[in-house]
Amino acid sequence: MSAPRVALLGMGLRLPGSITSPADLEHALEQGGSVVGPVPEQRWKGMCEDLHPDEVPEQPWTLGVVDDLERFDHAFFSISVDEAAQMDPQQKKLLEVVYEAVQDAGICPSSLAGPRTGVYTGAASFDRAAHAFAPGTASSVHAASGASMAVLANRISYHLDAQGPSLNFDSACSASGTALHYALRDLRSGVVDTAIVAGANSLEAAPITAGFHKLGVLAPDGVCAPFDTDAHGYVRSEGMVAVVLRRTENVDPRVHRVYAHLAGSGLSHGGRAPHLVAPRAPHQARAITQALVDAQLTPAQVGVVHAHGTGTKAGDLEETRGLTQGYTDHQPDDSCLLVSSSKAALGHTEGAAALVGVCVMALGLHRHQVWPTVDHTQPLPLLGKKGMRVPTRIEPWPHMDGQPLAGGVSAFGFGGSNAHIIMTCPPPPSDDASRPTQGARRLLPALLPISAHTRPALTHTATRWAQHLPGQDLHTVAAAAMDRRDHHRHRAAVVTFDTATAAQALEHLGRGAPHEALVGPYTPTGLAPEQLAFVYSGHGSHHEHMAVELAAALPEFADALERARQALGAQVGRPVWAPGEALDGFETIQHAGWIVQVALTDTLSELGIRPTAVVGHSAGEVAAAYAAGALDLEQSAHVMAARSRHLATLGEAGGMLAVALEAEQAHTVASDTGLEVAVTNSPQLSVLSGAHAGLERAAAHLAQQQVWCSPIADVIPAHSSLVEPLQPALRADLVGLDPRPAHALFISTACGAPLQGQELTGTYWAEQIRRPVRFTDAITALTRDQATGCVEIGARPVLSGHISDTAPGTAVATATTDPETLMRALAGLYVHGHTPTRPTFPATAPTFLPALAWDHHPSSVAPAAAVPAVPEQMTTQHILALLCGLIARTSGVQVDPSHDATAAWGALGVTSLDLVAITGQLRAAHRRWAHLTHSDLIQARTLARTCDLLVHLETTAPPTLMNGKS
Incomplete structure (x- = not known):
């Protein structure tokens, strides 16, 4: 039985030449140049201070150095300035590149918490320790952890809360290959489900570089020429690289991009060679053979090797012999093994070199291209004799019998430790996985969330995303942004139908300008999201076309609406209103309002948005009781059916009049005209109820006083004494109602105060139709003790203004049956800290957004004052x-x-x-x-x-x- 293959899903990189992403690395390889060069002036000055005066060269060394090595977003990782100043730059940069690699893999970083994630690092540079513990250096509480090699892996595990193996390997220049070998072993055996493998190298301690110069292995002119007769040494280089691995069985083709498969690996040591640092071909070949056996491949099935290829005469010659013994001695005479090295282009990243080679190979497999080897002009004669060739330009990936050949990656430590990795090309994605579905998606705008830990990081990230969006499927990008990213404190969202508008909105966000498609940016003031209340409108939010578009656009809503219709139809004994049908009569309007509100509630719940409190306005209390969990769907339908049936008998008895008066003034008018105050909607608006004659007298009186008033259409004289004869029959119809404890706070508008779910009995509903609607009191009670966001639930907004008038400053969203309005409501919830648990449409193909931008403050790079x-x-x-x-x-x-x-x-x-x-x-x-x-x-x-x-x-x-x- 073959061992399971492992997929390489994501990369994070910091390499010389400002290479900070897989795309940057690919571009550098395509250009075919070198990114190494003279050490920048400020770095060189510090290096010279570390050297003995007799060892300071006349000219700066040629090295590969990472830009701003010490810059670090310490606040993102909850690390103080003082601790950051004591940390090895390898620790700092690995934290950032690992986070980027996880994002590149299409994995939400917070999902990696727990024992099924392992972290494996390889590094050999102890430069920070050499500085931190130099004689006469003052120590600090953070010195030990800041310089520890073990903490390279441990900090990553700590930040991610990854509780699986957390190990650092040091086998010199094969260190990250050794780490990868053990990660593969743990993945295959099931010890972990996700492995993060990282390699790092820094060049802080100048005496080490000076020592290598004395050893004669560094190119004096800064030119590395692998496998060339003019080879005369390598160039040291800094680098931090991370990859994310999973077994192929755990890869979702709709979510993950697979750069390459890792098929096998092997380790060996040179034993007692003529010298400790002398390479030995037979033992290098043994690592190759072990990797081939592990991958269950023959040498003939490997067409490309990314060699260690340092550009030293002895090293390259011995490696050529090792490749001969491992590969070409066992291949057909007419075959040709392509041998490449990226060290001429990128420098020798030592402890990270193996993993850099893996990333180079993975990009080649992904693009079906072999990258050129820089500065190779005169091949070693042994190469041609043994069936090998070094490509000096981009070439197509070699195939055999129509199938892409595998690739190998070699790494050798100067103490004799060898590692070899076998990689294969993943199968192409299926048509179904790569083609986004359409249909209903055209009817619903996409909600693209974006967040960061600081406002500058948010705007910089928005600029990156804006440049990335053109040509992407917007719903798929939105799904990736919602599902595969952690959501931070500073937030914004874009709601639109097309990618061009989304890119424009993000570009505006990046420069701090408003845009009609942009919601936010906003920063929640507390550590946790504010309390969230669903507020259910009563009579009056209905309209002729309500729910038609949303039912066609959003399957969850259509399904929830049908469930509500069936539940209500069972209670009334006949088919009930469906979207698109006429709204004839009071009872039908009440039914339609309840159906829509229940369906919106269930749709929001499917997306992970649930209330901590509910308020219902008159008939809206029936759906509110369902949302709170006090009544199940059948019980809520039972209340709505009975309530609407009895109230409909008052159709000719009277009506209601909205008046721009506060409660006390409204009571005076009501007393003078034989009416009653049925509703207090806000400090400036009330509703009178009663017989038609009284309503006419009140309207005439208010017109004389130049006070705004307006009759309410399609209503009965609710919440007035005219409903009292209906109360006994309604109470009798609901005698068997059995409410239960609610999971959300129910604030009654009949009482103006919270009630327990068990109190919503038939008696309550019989009294509720008579009592005035104390909406103002309910909103005041809701918002009195803590910040509370409100979501109005209904076919169209009618209460939002009243909420704002009653509780100024309260954040209000309107979840209606208009698709765009609903998505903007979700966007508003998101920016206020209420994150949907999934996108409205799942991803149908892998798509990848640029990494979160870091916020590098000057205080995080300078030593602590x-x-x-x-x-x-x-x-x-x-x-x-x-x-x-x-x-x-x-x-x-x-x-x-x-x-x-x-x-x-x-x-x-x-x-x-x-x-x-x-x-x-x-x-x-x-x-x-x-x-x-x-x-x-x-x-x-x-x-x-x-x-x-x-x-x-x-x-x-x-x-x-x-x-x-x-």
Whole structure:
């Protein structure tokens, strides 16, 4: 039985030449040039300071250096400035490239939490440790973790909450290949379902490069010529690279792009060679043979090898012999093995080199192209003799019997450790997977969400996306943005039908300009989304064409609407209203309103939007009770059927009149005209109810007073004494109603206050038709204690203005049966922190958005500034300000002394490790605090007591500490 193949789904990259994405790497390979060059002036100055004066060369070395190696978005990863300043740049850049690789793989980063994700890193550069622990260097609380090689993998696991294996491998220049080998083993055995493999190399410690120059393996002119008779050394290079792997059985062709399959791997060591650093061909060949056996392939089935190819005479010659023994000695005489190396173009990234080779090979397999080897002009004679050739231009990928041949990647460590990886071309995507479905998608605009952790990162990300969108299927892109990205605090959304408009809206967002298709940007003020209330309109939101377009556009809505129709039809004993049919009479209008509201509720629920509270306006309370969970669908239909049937008998008894009066004034008019106040909608609008004669008197009186009023169409005199004769019969019809505890807060407009779900009995509904609708009181109760977003549920908006008038500043969305309005409501919910759990239409083909932009602040790149020495005499206010600044700098916690002075450290979010760092900085700030210990701050427990301690130490001689030490 063959071992399962593994798919390479995503890449993240930081390589010289400003290569920060797979597209950048592909472009560099296509150009066929080199990205290495003289070390930039500022980097070179620092390197020279590290060198012995006798070793400083006249000219800067030629190296491959990563742009802004120290720049890091520390806030995104919840890392303080002080800790970031102590971190190995390999740790910083790997965190970013891993996050980008996961996004490139079409995987939501937060979904990787748990024991089924493993992290495997390979690196050999201990340059940061050489600096951090150099003699005479002051240490810090973060020095050990910042320089530890193990933490390369551990930080990634920590950030992702990945709880599977978390390992760093150091086998020198084969390190990341070794990491990949063990990742494949764990994936195949089922230890993990997702493996993140990363490699890193940095060139901080100049003496190491100087040592390699003395060894004679570096090209003195900075030109690397692999497998060339003029080869005279390699060029060191920095690089950080990450790939995301899954077993092919776990790959969804509708979601994932597969760059290549990883078919097998092998490791070996050269044993006791003539010299520790001397390569040995037979043992390199053994790694190749192991990888072929693992992949269940023959040497003849491999057509391309990305060689280690460093451009040293001895190394290249021995590698050629190893390839001969591993491949060409076992291939037909007329075959030709293409041998390439990217080190001439990218430099030698050492610990990351194997994984760089894997990415180069994967892009070649994905594009069916073999990349050229730079600066190769005079092939080693042994190549041609042994059936090998080095391509110097882009060539088509070789095939055998119509099938693409496999590729191999070699990596050798200078201590003798060898790794070889076999890669194959994935099958082409099926037509069904690559062709997006149409139909209903044309009727519904796409909702494209975009978010970031800061506003600058949001605008920069929007600019990237705007450039990417042309030519994409908008619904598929929207699905990818919703499903395969984490959603951060700063948010915006685009709602439109076409890609061009979406790109334009994103471009406007990128430069801070408004656009009609753009919702947001908005930053929720709290750590958690505000409470969300569904507000159900009563009579009056109906219209002739309601639900027709949405039912045709959105299958979930059409299905939910049909379920509601069937439930209500069973209660009334006949077919009920369907979209497109006439709205004849009060009872039909009531039925239609309930059907639409239930269907909208279920549609939002399918998308993961559910209320924490509900308010219903008159008849809207029936659907609200269903949304709250107090009534199931059949019970809610039963209430609606009985309620509408009885109220319909009052069709000729009277009506209702909307008046622009506050409640007290409305009561005066009602008393003078024989009417009753049926509804208080807002502080400025009420509704009168009663007999026709009274309504006519009230309308005439208000016209004389120049007060706006308007009769309400298609209504009965609800919530007036005229309904009292109907109450006993309605109560009897609902005697068996059995409501249950609600899962959302039900705020009754009959009471103006919250009710328990069990209270919504038949008696409640009989009283509800008589009591006035206290909508203003209900909204006030809803929004009094905390920020509450409201979603009006109905065929068209009628209550949104009343909500805003009653509770100014409340965010209101309108979920109606107009497709565009509904999608803008979802967009508004999204930007306020209520994230749909899935897109309106699932992806039908892989599509990939550019990575989240980072927000690199200057404070994250410079070493942490020393705490300035403070004066001998400081006021309590000065010490409090110093403490608050150190806490913010160390832990990111913003402390307000006026409110937080007595809160325990843990309650503020200040950890024990933070206190260690703060202690060290306080000791450096004042001579009388020099003996302060971590335990002193722990025992102080609060900001106020710590301030008292520091004041005491400042004024006491000799200092006496809380733990008794001095």
